Each structure stands twice: as C-alpha cells, then as structure tokens.
Amino acid sequence: MGVEMIRSFIIGLDSYYEDKDDFQILDAAQNLSEKMKDFADLNDEIKRVNEVIIGNLQAGWMIYNRNLYLITRDKNTWWESRRECQKEGSELVSIETQEEQILA
Known part of the structure; x- marks a missing residue:
C-alpha cells in the first residue's frame, strides 16, 4: 500500500515513471527526498544570510x-x-x- 502511494505521487509529478518497476519508483522518491532536503538546507542558509543583512541594515x-x-x-x-x-x-x-x- 505504501509503495502504491509513492508510485501515485511520483507518477503524478512525472508520467515518465508510469511503466517503471517498484525499485525505480522508490529510487525516484529517494532522489526527490534528497532534493527536498537540499532545498530545505538552502532555504535555511538564505534565512541566515537575510538575518545578517537585516541586522547590518539596522546597525547603520x-x-x-x-x-x-x-x-x-x-x-x-x-x-x-x-x-x-x-x-x-x-x-x-x-x-x-x-x-x-x-x-x-
């Protein structure tokens, strides 16, 4: 049931995966998960830099x-x-x- 949910999600993002086996679907899900983590890390860095810039602007x-x-x-x-x-x-x-x- 879990793999079917993941399959549905991945195919919803990209129909290329419609005829792929479970391992290929899970690999795509893993790659997507890693990309999302990278984006979250980048977002955290952007927030940190923004805080520094705002602090500098407030300091003159x-x-x-x-x-x-x-x-x-x-x-x-x-x-x-x-x-x-x-x-x-x-x-x-x-x-x-x-x-x-x-x-x-």
Missing part, C-alpha cells in the same frame, strides 16, 4: 550596487580601520567612482 549599514557599506566618522589609521572591518567579516573599501563618493 547601507546598500549600494548590491554591496553593503558601513560609513563611520571614526578617526583611525588605515590599518586600524582595516582591522575593524576584518573583525566584522568585511573589507575596507577604496572609493573609486563618483557614485561611491556621493554615497560616502
């Missing part, structure tokens, strides 16, 4: 051109600023375009 970071920037008025040396950035898992940027300069 800004989005520009698909990048996050934190602009501070701290008076540090370049090396101190770089070290602070690296502690945050980021890099100290060099402003290279007029658009970035306007953002700053």
